[in-house]
Amino acid sequence: MGVVEDGWENRWREFHKGVATGRFWIGPPWESASDELLAIVIDPGQAFGTGSHPTTRLCLELLDGVERGSLLDVGCGSGVLSIAAVKIGFGPASAFDFAQASVDAAIENAERNGVELHAWLGDALLDELPAADVAVANVTLPTVEAVLPRLTVDRIITSGYLVTEQPVAPGYRHEGRRELEGWAADLFVKATH
């Protein structure tokens, strides 16, 4: 049997570093936030969403540019997107994920940031989804395309796919796109005619 180094359980922490993105600083509780930026403190635990992934950053950029209103976070992971959204004026915010570890992390992170968030266990492809003004779905292209017709929203920000891809979104108008490091995010608005 090999010798296990001291502190191996926390070694992953070295890879979870704070990141400045737009007007946000997103980082772990054990790092100090930048004074000039809006701090979002995230301990992802077992969930996806340290805030550093290009798709998360692109969603935040698009979110900051849309009219405020109620929010639905589809596949919330650590809750990073809804927590940041509430901090810039969205609400009420509802977030769900089909992984219990993500729901737990989102609840803990919302408390850590003093943000009101309703986080629940649900499957985007099976469960009834609450109506919202704005939805954000940083999942995968097939999941984005499957959830779009199931949503009752005015605007939706989608990501989780490459710059070579774009969701087919019947009933929505494509309003904008951001790209970073080979990843893409899109803004769709419900077509009214």
Ligand SMILES: C[S@@+](CC[C@H](N)C(=O)[O-])C[C@H]1O[C@@H](n2cnc3c(N)ncnc32)[C@H](O)[C@@H]1O
């Ligand atoms: C790429 S992570 C995004 C996490 C976070 N929203 C972010 O932007 O950093 C995708 C998340 O969607 C969740 N997910 C994937 N498919 C889902 C589905 N059908 N229903 C609910 N959650 C789903 C995964 O468990 C994962 O937490």
